Amino acid sequence: MTLVLNEEQRLLKDTAKDFLTRVMPVTALRKLRDQKDELGFNPNHWQQMVELGWASMVLPEAYDGLDFGYMGLGAVIEESGRTLAASPLFSTVVLGSTIIIEGGSEEQKSTFLPQIAAGALSLALALEEKPHHQPSDFAATAVADGDDYIINGEKLFVLDGHSADYLIIATRLQAGTGLFIVDANTDGIERRRHHLIDSRNAATVRFNQVRVKASTLIGNAEQGQDILNTGLDYGRICLAAEMLGAASECFERTVAYLKERDQFGVKIGSFQALQHRAAKMFIELELSKSVVLDALSAIDEKRADLPQLASLAKARLNDVFELITNEAVQMHGGIGVTDELDIGFFLKRSRVATQILGSSHFHRDRYASLCGY
Numbered sequence: 001m002t003l004v005l006n007e008e009q010r011l012l013k014d015t016a017k018d019f020l021t022r023v024m025p026v027t028a029l030r031k032l033r034d035q036k037d038e039l040g041f042n043p044n045h046w047q048q049m050v051e052l053g054w055a056s057m058v059l060p061e062a063y064d065g066l067d068f069g070y071m072g073l074g075a076v077i078e079e080s081g082r083t084l085a086a087s088p089l090f091s092t093v094v095l096g097s098t099i100i101i102e103g104g105s106e107e108q109k110s111t112f113l114p115q116i117a118a119g120a121l122s123l124a125l126a127l128e129e130k131p132h133h134q135p136s137d138f139a140a141t142a143v144a145d146g147d148d149y150i151i152n153g154e155k156l157f158v159l160d161g162h163s164a165d166y167l168i169i170a171t172r173l174q175a176g177t178g179l180f181i182v183d184a185n186t187d188g189i190e191r192r193r194h195h196l197i198d199s200r201n202a203a204t205v206r207f208n209q210v211r212v213k214a215s216t217l218i219g220n221a222e223q224g225q226d227i228l229n230t231g232l233d234y235g236r237i238c239l240a241a242e243m244l245g246a247a248s249e250c251f252e253r254t255v256a257y258l259k260e261r262d263q264f265g266v267k268i269g270s271f272q273a274l275q276h277r278a279a280k281m282f283i284e285l286e287l288s289k290s291v292v293l294d295a296l297s298a299i300d301e302k303r304a305d306l307p308q309l310a311s312l313a314k315a316r317l318n319d320v321f322e323l324i325t326n327e328a329v330q331m332h333g334g335i336g337v338t339d340e341l342d343i344g345f346f347l348k349r350s351r352v353a354t355q356i357l358g359s360s361h362f363h364r365d366r367y368a369s370l371c372g373y
Contacts, residue, residue: 003293005075012068013075015052017082023048024085026342032086033199039163040193040201041086050119055093060101063113070234074241074296081245084345086201088122091160094238095231096123099168099179103219103227108181112166124164124184125231126155126205133358135170135232136225140207142171142178149217151180151188151210159356161203162193168218169207170228177224180216187211198348233310236357237295240313243321243353244285244292250346251281254328261333268331277327284320291316308370315363318354325350 005013024045032040049055057073059065073093080089097116100108115121129139140153151171161167164184171178184191188210193203219227255278258269268274295309303309325347329336336343354360 003290003297005071005293009072009075012072013079016054016076016079019048019052020079020083020085024080024087025083026345029084029086029199029345030342033195036195040160040199041088041163045085046087046089047119049087049089050117054089055119056117058093059097059113059117063109064117065113070238070299071293071296074238074292077238078241078245078248078292081242081247082249084199084246084349086199088160088164090235090238090242091125091164092116092121092123095125095159095235096166096168098234099125099218099227099231100181102230103179103223104181105215105218107215108218112181121166122160122164123166123168123181124158124161124203125235126158126161126167126169127228127232128157129153129155131156133355133362135228135358136177138170138172138177140169140171142169142173142180142212144174144214145211147214148211149178149180149214151182151207151212153207155205155207157356158203158205160201161205162191162201167205170224173221173224176221177228178221179218179224179228180212181218182210182212182216196352198345198352200349200352229307232357233307234299236310236314236363237292237299239353239357240288240317241292241296243317243350244288246346246349246353247288247317247321247324248285250324250328250343251278251285253343254278254281254324254331257332274331277331281324281327284323288316288320308367311358311363311367311370314358315360315367318360318363321350322354 053066054076056065057068058070061067097113100112112121127135142149142151151169167182167184169180169182171180188208190206191203196202258274259267261268291313295313298306298309328343329347332341332343335341
C-alpha cells in the first residue's frame with residue numbers, strides 16, 4: 001500500500017483544482033446563499049463537472065463509466081472541499097450510485113448508471129430519521145401489498161433531497177432492511193427544502209401511502225443493511241476527503257494571514273505561541289492525509305478492514321476540521337467572525353459535516369465494536 005497518488009491521479013487532482021478555483025470558488029457558494037437559489041447549486045457548473053468525467057469516474061465501464069477508482073474520485077472531492085463547491089456529486093455519485101452498483105439488479109444498473117454518467121439523473125439517499133446518525137434504526141416502513149409496496153414515514157436531513165430526480169429510501173421490512181429507488185415526484189412524496197447554516201442542500205421528505213413496484217427494491221431484505229452499510233462507508237470516506245480539503249484550505253489561508261498581519265510592529269506569525277498552534281495543525285493534517293488515502297485505497301482494493309478505516313477517517317476528520325476552523329477564526333481575530341471573510345464559511349461547514357453520516361462519538365464506538373473491544 002502506497003499512500004501517494006500516482007501520476008494520473010495527481011494530474012486529475014491538479015485539473016480539479018484549476019477548474020474549481022476558476023469556476024466554483026467560495027464566492028460562488030456565497031452567491032447561491034445570498035440569492036437563496038432554488039436548486040442550491042449551479043446546473044451549468046454541474047454539467048461542466050459531468051463533462052470532465054467526474055460523474056462517471058467510479059462507474060463500471062459496462063454502464064458508460066470510467067472505472068477510474070475512488071483514489072481518483074477522492075482527489076476530486078478533496079479539491080471540492082477547498083472551495084466548498086456545491087453540486088450533487090456526493091449525493092448522486094458517492095452515495096447513490098454506490099448502492100446501485102453494490103446491490104442493484106441488472107435492470108436497475110442499466111437504467112440508472114448510464115444516466116448518472118451523463119449527468120441526466122440525480123439521486124438522494126433518504127436515511128436519517130432522528131437528530132443523530134442511526135443507520136439501522138428505521139421507523140419508516142414498506143409493507144407488501146400484492147406486487148407492490150406501500151411506504152410510509154419521514155426522513156430528515158436528506159442531502160440534495162429537494163432537487164433529486166430519484167430517492168433511495170431506507171425502510172423497515174418485515175424480514176430486514178429495504179432500499180427502494182423511487183421517482184421523487186411519485187404521488188404521496190412531500191419534500192421541504194432547508195437552508196442549512198453552512199449552505200449545504202438538504203430536505204425533509206415525507207412518505208404518505210407511497211405505492212411503488214416490487215422492482216424498485218434494491219437487493220432484498222436480507223441484503224439491504226449490508227448494501228446500505230457499504231454505501232455509507234464509501235460516503236464516510238469520501239466525506240472525510242472533502243473535509244480534508246476544506247481543513248487544508250483553511251489552514252493555508254490562516255498561515256498566509258499570520259505572515260501578513262502586523263501587531264505591535266511585527267508580523268503575528270513571529271509569535272511563538274501562534275507558531276506552536278500552527279505546527280500542531282500541520283501535524284494533524286499530515287496524519288489525516290495518510291488516513292484518508294489509506295481509506296480510499298481500501299475501497300479500490302476491496303479490503304476487509306474498510307469499515308474500520310471508514311470510521312477512523314470520519315472520526316479523525318471530524319476532530320481535525322473542528323480544530324483547524326476554531327484556530328483559524330481565533331487567529332484571524334475579530335474579522336474571523338465577520339461574514340465578509342470566507343473563514344466563517346469553513347467554520348460553518350465543519351459544524352454540519354461532522355454530523356453527516358456519524359459524529360466522532362458514533363464512529364469511535366463503532367470502531368471499538370468492529371475491532372472487538
